[in-house]
Amino acid sequence: MFKDLLKMELFPTSWCPGCGIGQVMIQLATVMDEMGLGHTNSTIISGVGCTGRMAGYFNVDGVYTLHGRALPVAEAAKLVNPDLKVIVVSGDGDLTSIGGNHLLHAARRNPDLTVLCNSNQVYGLTGGQAGPTTPRDTRTVSTPGGAPYDPVNLQNLMKAGGRYFYARTTVFHQVHFRNCIKEAIAWPGFAFVDIMCHCIENNGRRLGFKSAYEMLQHFRQTYKRATDGAETLEPFEIGIVRKG
């Protein structure tokens, strides 16, 4: 039962009502339950941010690391416990901005880690500032005139090495999402799942969405499945590209 993996006594969570992070947590717990993962054989490591708080809600040992430092801590945990399933869950700001250098080199070293990146495209916890994944022209609290730069291309970053696993999915496409998590956990190397998610309070409302439901409908309408066997995901396509 997936609820056994969660500290239900701590509910309700600290996340805003309607936040997509809850979906990420439920889907991860569901997949872990299906795959027989729990406190004896897995650990969850996170950085700092709204997403980072997730590690604390799981009934497995974990580390709530410093901002941006989830990957080196996860690599160390895997190095000394090779049989442990090490899962990193963190925000796109944490993983790609302050943690960007670690991401670059962890992907290059290809350790056996699963990384769930909650891509809500802003720094949620600190008020909705623009980060490296914020689409160009997006109005945020720190870019009221629109974000001036193109976002980092995480797919290309992951594919820079010879071996890679990159999945893009959304919190709306739940079956696809679960499948991506499952395949990432089973992948014997560095597996990166880029989850399009919504931060209704510190991003969505500023963009004109009235509710989390509207943001989910936006994912439904905008993201389409890539064709089977696609070697590259086009913008707004969901799927998995990999090379072992």
Ligand SMILES: Cc1ncc(C[n+]2csc(CCOP(=O)(O)OP(=O)(O)O)c2C)c(N)n1
């Ligand atoms: C060294 C350091 N710098 C800055 C901060 C402030 N800070 C906390 S969380 C965060 C960004 C979180 O954004 P993201 O990783 O996208 O996660 P989200 O909150 O959106 O889930 C920042 C800048 C900090 N805690 N530590």
Ligand code: SF4
């Ligand atoms: S600020 Fe945004 S990301 Fe953080 S809990 Fe609220 S809705 Fe979620």
